[in-house]
Amino acid sequence: MKTVLFINSSGARYFRRVNRIWQRIDQPERKDKLWVIANLPEETLEAFKLPLLYGRDRSNFLERHLVSAFPRSSYRAAPLISGNLFKPGMAVLTGLTTAEEVTSKLDKLDMPVAGVWGMSMLLTLMAKRLSIRDVILVMPSVHYLRILVIKEGVPVLTRCIHRYHEDNSTENDSDTNEILRTRQHLENHRIFEHGATPPVLYLGDASVVTAYLTRAGLTLRPVPNAWLPDGEAAYLHPLFEYVISSPRGQLAPLQLRARHLAENIRRAAHLGIAASLLSIVLFGQDDFRALISLHGKDNRLRADLQLAESESRRIESHISTSGLDPAQVRQATRFSALEMEAAPAPEAIFQFVARAIADSPQVRIKSLSFRFPQPGERYCQGHSVIELPLIDRKIDLPLSGSQPRDTDSKDATGVPARHTELQFTILQNETLAPVAQIELLKRISTTLKSSDGVQLMEDPAAFSLINTLKGGFGMDAPKTENLWCMSVAWKTTPTGGTP
Numbered sequence: 001m002k003t004v005l006f007i008n009s010s011g012a013r014y015f016r017r018v019n020r021i022w023q024r025i026d027q028p029e030r031k032d033k034l035w036v037i038a039n040l041p042e043e044t045l046e047a048f049k050l051p052l053l054y055g056r057d058r059s060n061f062l063e064r065h066l067v068s069a070f071p072r073s074s075y076r077a078a079p080l081i082s083g084n085l086f087k088p089g090m091a092v093l094t095g096l097t098t099a100e101e102v103t104s105k106l107d108k109l110d111m112p113v114a115g116v117w118g119m120s121m122l123l124t125l126m127a128k129r130l131s132i133r134d135v136i137l138v139m140p141s142v143h144y145l146r147i148l149v150i151k152e153g154v155p156v157l158t159r160c161i162h163r164y165h166e167d168n169s170t171e172n173d174s175d176t177n178e179i180l181r182t183r184q185h186l187e188n189h190r191i192f193e194h195g196a197t198p199p200v201l202y203l204g205d206a207s208v209v210t211a212y213l214t215r216a217g218l219t220l221r222p223v224p225n226a227w228l229p230d231g232e233a234a235y236l237h238p239l240f241e242y243v244i245s246s247p248r249g250q251l252a253p254l255q256l257r258a259r260h261l262a263e264n265i266r267r268a269a270h271l272g273i274a275a276s277l278l279s280i281v282l283f284g285q286d287d288f289r290a291l292i293s294l295h296g297k298d299n300r301l302r303a304d305l306q307l308a309e310s311e312s313r314r315i316e317s318h319i320s321t322s323g324l325d326p327a328q329v330r331q332a333t334r335f336s337a338l339e340m341e342a343a344p345a346p347e348a349i350f351q352f353v354a355r356a357i358a359d360s361p362q363v364r365i366k367s368l369s370f371r372f373p374q375p376g377e378r379y380c381q382g383h384s385v386i387e388l389p390l391i392d393r394k395i396d397l398p399l400s401g402s403q404p405r406d407t408d409s410k411d412a413t414g415v416p417a418r419h420t421e422l423q424f425t426i427l428q429n430e431t432l433a434p435v436a437q438i439e440l441l442k443r444i445s446t447t448l449k450s451s452d453g454v455q456l457m458e459d460p461a462a463f464s465l466i467n468t469l470k471g472g473f474g475m476d477a478p479k480t481e482n483l484w485c486m487s488v489a490w491k492t493t494p495t496g497g498t499p
Contacts, residue, residue, distance in 0.1 A: 003032040004240045005105065008039040009162075010143045012105050015233055015240060022233035022240050030111050033260065035243045036252070039119035039146060041160040042096045044069070050083065050091040065093055075099040075116060079248035081128060081154065090154055094121045095251055112260040115250035117243055120148050120158040125247050126238070128153055130224055134198035138179060139235065145175055147182050149191070151198070156191055157182070175202075176212035183218065203227065203235040342490040343372065344420055352488075353424055356447045360440055362432075366482075368424040379421050380457040380485035423458065423485035441482065448486060458485030 002017040003025070015022040016032070028034060046069060053061055062078045070076040076095030083089015095118070096102065102116060123137050127150055137148040140163070149157040161178050179200060186192045199219040202209060206220060213220050230237040254261075281288055316326040349370055357363045373379060432440065441461035448454055460482045 001029070001032045002244050003028045003034050004243060005034055005036045006039070006236065007036065007101055007105060008141060008144055009041065009101070009160075010141065015236070017240070017244070021231040022237055024232050028109070028111060033112050033114055034109065035114045035240075035246070036102065036106070036116040037119060037122065037239065037243055038096060038102055038116060038251075039141070039144070039160065040096060040101055041144075042098050042101075043118040043120055043158065043160070044093075044095065044097060045120055045124075045155045045158050046093040047081075047090055047154045047156070048093065050080065050089055052086075052088045054085070062091070066095070069093045070095045070097060073097055073099055074253045075102065075251040077121075077249050077251050079121070079125075081124065092121065092124070092155060092249075094118055094249055106256065112263055113252065113256055114244075114246055114260050115257055116252040117247070117249055118251060119146055119239075120155060121249040122239060122243060122247070123148050124150060124155045125249065126227070126242055130226065132201075132224075135221065136179065136182065136198055136200045137203065138175065138200060139203040140175055145178055147178065149182065149186060149198075151191065157186070174209070174212065176209045176216070179209070179213065179218065180216055183216075339418065339490075342418065344488065344490065346370075349420070349422060349488075352451070353422075356444050357426065359443065359447075362429045363440070363444075364427045364429065366425040366427040368422075370420055370422045372418065373421055375418070379419070379487050380423065418490045419487040420490065421485070422488055423483060425484075426482045428482075445484070448484065451488075453489030454486055456484065456486045458483055460484065 004015045004017075004022070005028075006013045006015065014025045014028055016025045016028070017023075048065065051061075066076045066078055070093075073096055076093070078091045078093050080089055080091050106113060119139070123139070123146075127135060127137065132150065133153045135150050137146075137150065139146045139148075143163055145159075145161045145163050147157075147159040147161070148155060159178075159182065163175070183197050186197060187194050192198065195217075197218065199221040200213060201221045201223065203223065206223075210220055227235070227238045229235045233240060250257075319326045319329050350368075353365060353368060357365070426444070428437075428440075438461065445456060445459050445461040449456055
């Protein structure tokens, strides 16, 4: 909560902002943030011209003036009230000559302190905001009267006078008497010429001073709407509203405000993070949505994995009760799934045969069949593999039948090697000469054998070549039919691929 500590010579009072109204409280809470206003006689003001300096030269110049004006106090500042970094202007040396009243209160508190401001400097800055350039500001309190004189927007005099009589009906000791003394001082020091005294802005019940001021020839200025009293704080309300904005002229040393500054830095870091996240959401919506989608998918996959693990443990328990080894059952299931994936699809087999005769437009497929023999079963009715050319290969014709030759009984997956038995016959649309017919058969056989994993076990081109040799032995009529029979390894035929 926002809390203000108002310190004057009569004591200290705490005010807390609740629903935009400042209410009097006894003690602040540790979580409150504190702003301090000092309305003390020790506050002084001195305006001076600030030359056009930059960097360290400017800081050293101001520090020398502050040390000279407040040699025994660290509660000091030199805010700029006109000009800027590129134009010479006016600065005000402001501070507390002694700060015991402030430090005695703050040393007892354990809460962040935003800063300490003097009453006169706050009133000066507030008048500057309203473009009030020449005025005598008067703010009465229970026991003290604050008078601030501003000429052309620059404070020239500040007084904090003890009020001997709270009842202003006594003219000799009334607030009017102190205002008249101030006017006399201004005229004597030629701050204002005789008869040119600015109007008086009385921040209190002006009914008790109006008649006296009028009789003395002073004008009473109406209170601006922004400075009208409100709530329990009365005329202090606009002062409190202004000080919580942390304006210029803060007097407290850095060590007193360290906790407050650390919280501000932390809050700025949090705001920066929030702004970064917001920019990511606004300017990277697609990536942000994709990230959220991936996070959701990850959560679903984790849930599915946990469900699968739970189901796996349940199945293992069920298998164990039946007397089987769960590891062997898993291996058998895995082999079955891998075999299903490795087995060639029918369309792949048809495409493979079609490519074999693609270069022979006079050839059609007469019959085609395929099957998947079990390991150890014989292929192609016991015929052996015959490869071309015969002069470079040894023909192995075991009478007991043949099997495809496997250099490796298992592939990298650990599944025993499996093969497809494929056989087909062709039909020719026209009668060819024997030599042309032999070339046709050789071309088809060469195309088949050029595919990886194919072993020809029935090759009509080889038998036709033998029948053409002079003095060669004759072949049976069934052997001379245009029939190809082969084995195709599964591992070269992925699902949906070409054998």
